[in-house]
Amino acid sequence: MREISVREIEERIAEACGEIAVRYSPDLIKALQKGRTQETGFRSVTAMDILLQNAETAASQNIPICQDTGLVIVWLKIGSEVHFTDGLPSEAVNRGVARGYTECYLRASSVTDPLYERKNTKDNTPAVIYTEIVEGDQVEIEMMAKGFGSENKSALKMLTPADGEKGVKDFVLETIRNAGPNACPPFVVGVGIGGTFDSCAVNAKRALLRPVSESNSDPRYKKLEDDLLTEANQLGIGPLGFHGRTTALKVQVEYAPTHIAGLPVAVNMCCHVCRHARMVI
Amino acid sequence: MKKLQLPLSEAEREELKAGEPVLLSGIVYTARDAAHKRLFEMLDEGRELPFDLKDAVIYYVGPTPARPGQVIGSAGPTTSSRMDPYVPKMMENGMIGMIGKGRRSEKVKEAVVRHKGFYLVAAGGAGALLSHSIIKREPVAFEDLLSEAVTRITVKDFPCFVGIDCRGDDIYDLKEDDE
Ligand code: SF4
Numbered sequence: 001m002r003e004i005s006v007r008e009i010e011e012r013i014a015e016a017c018g019e020i021a022v023r024y025s026p027d028l029i030k031a032l033q034k035g036r037t038q039e040t041g042f043r044s045v046t047a048m049d050i051l052l053q054n055a056e057t058a059a060s061q062n063i064p065i066c067q068d069t070g071l072v073i074v075w076l077k078i079g080s081e082v083h084f085t086d087g088l089p090s091e092a093v094n095r096g097v098a099r100g101y102t103e104c105y106l107r108a109s110s111v112t113d114p115l116y117e118r119k120n121t122k123d124n125t126p127a128v129i130y131t132e133i134v135e136g137d138q139v140e141i142e143m144m145a146k147g148f149g150s151e152n153k154s155a156l157k158m159l160t161p162a163d164g165e166k167g168v169k170d171f172v173l174e175t176i177r178n179a180g181p182n183a184c185p186p187f188v189v190g191v192g193i194g195g196t197f198d199s200c201a202v203n204a205k206r207a208l209l210r211p212v213s214e215s216n217s218d219p220r221y222k223k224l225e226d227d228l229l230t231e232a233n234q235l236g237i238g239p240l241g242f243h244g245r246t247t248a249l250k251v252q253v254e255y256a257p258t259h260i261a262g263l264p265v266a267v268n269m270c271c272h273v274c275r276h277a278r279m280v281i
Numbered sequence: 282m283k284k285l286q287l288p289l290s291e292a293e294r295e296e297l298k299a300g301e302p303v304l305l306s307g308i309v310y311t312a313r314d315a316a317h318k319r320l321f322e323m324l325d326e327g328r329e330l331p332f333d334l335k336d337a338v339i340y341y342v343g344p345t346p347a348r349p350g351q352v353i354g355s356a357g358p359t360t361s362s363r364m365d366p367y368v369p370k371m372m373e374n375g376m377i378g379m380i381g382k383g384r385r386s387e388k389v390k391e392a393v394v395r396h397k398g399f400y401l402v403a404a405g406g407a408g409a410l411l412s413h414s415i416i417k418r419e420p421v422a423f424e425d426l427l428s429e430a431v432t433r434i435t436v437k438d439f440p441c442f443v444g445i446d447c448r449g450d451d452i453y454d455l456k457e458d459d460e
Contacts, residue, residue: 022409043300043302043442043452046302047404050404050407050410050440051404051406051407053407053410054404054406054407054408054409054410054411057409057410057413058355058409058410061409062348063345063351063354063355063408063409063412064345064354064355064408064409065355065406065407065408065409066355066357066405066406066407066408066409067342067343067344067345067354067355067356067357067359067408067428068343068357068359069345069355105345105346105347105348105354106345106346107343107344107345107346107354107355107428108427108428109343109428118315120426120427120429122427147406149359149360149382149383149405152360180383180384180453181382181383181384181453182360182362182382182383182384183360183383184382184405184406240382240402240404240405241383241384241453242442242452242453243455243456271405271406272406273406
């Protein structure tokens with residue numbers, strides 16, 4: 001047994017909230033720079049220049065890249081040999097989020113009840129938390145701060161096995177087309193295929209955690225990712241929706257076993273501000 | 282780049298062309314979802330608004346909190362279409378321009394044409410950079426809404442693009458190389 005104080009989870013989450021709000025990961029910066037070289041139109045070039053300049057300003061002056069600093073989603077992989085002290089990990093996550101968003105001057109974007117009261121919780125809690133028990137004596141934390149301009153353009157469809165690869169592709173591209181300029185292109189597109197109605201959506205979100213420099217390890221799914229990226233970039237939406245070549249920076253697919261009768265597909269749209277972090281305690 | 286000083290005369294508004302980049306200076310009000318809901322209810326009930334809508338320009342933004350010494354935190358545009366249902370009535374009551382991101386409905390376009398107004402588009406996800414062009418901020422109403430409160434901001438050379446002009450032309454319908 002290894003004793004871990006949940007305060008450590010709180011600390012790490014609080015720190016990461018501030019960090020991912022102001023700094024793109026290096027793989028995303030590279031993808032944006034590459035996108036910039038592929039643009040030729042006046043507006044699309046200007047758009048990419050603005051985004052790169054904004055990235056620089058945000059990081060050097062510690063100002064959030066985007067004012068929508070997102071809702072926080074946390075995945076905890078807890079080693080079975082870990083014994084937590086000082087309380088519950090989920091409470092620590094929420095304390096970390098509250099501290100990170102308050103201390104780092106990030107926007108509180110969470111409301112209590114979605115339909116009637118819609119009262120701001122003032123500290124961006126609660127986070128959406130997934131936990132999993134794994135082997136070992138470590139705790140792995142993955143987190144994401146998801147903006148809603150793009151979240152609102154996400155979609156899920158229960159396809160049937162007969163729809164096959166074409167059905168999946170058509171649905172993904174239709175979702176990207178429908179997101180258009182509103183969801184802040186260039187996008188990172190998370191796709192979950194298989195599982196159930198709920199788990200394929202979680203897989204679509206998980207797919208966004210992968211660096212854009214990495215593809216699915218299964219060559220068939222890597223090809224699907226590459227094909228979808230090429231086709232997405234032929235839609236012509238372009239950076240900020242000003243037309244051009246860089247509609248998406250990467251399409252990330254995660255798949256899971258499913259029922260003999262089903263082929264669920266979820267598309268989680270993410271803007272260029274695809275903020276996530278991974279930490280191990 | 283073309284510089285615009287608010288308020289714009291009718292002649293200046295007629296000269297705006299969808300797709301052209303502009304640097305905007307002057308007084309702008311911030312309001313987004315929750316503030317619009319309240320403003321609209323006040324209009325419906327015939328109550329006086331907390332600021333004069335006549336010739337007002339509204340920026341759809343909910344900034345991050347300012348650090349000590351900052352005027353405002355990160356302050357890029359939010360998706361404008363969520364405010365579409367409010368626009369015709371707001372324009373009837375004097376609002377002349379909007380700043381946001383993304384496509385608008387046909388009804389918004391018609392209202393812009395009818396009132397010879399304008400819709401400007403700012404870069405979505407560039408709130409750090411855009412915050413540098415906001416030089417003053419004063420509270421106006423609904424402070425309980427936190428980032429969604431209505432505030433009066435002074436912008437200086439705020440970079441944006443003409444999204445919809447008074448002829449109803451739309452930046453998102455232009456081709457890549459249309460100048
Ligand atoms: S969609 Fe992304 S870039 Fe656009 S406003 Fe939301 S968080 Fe910011």
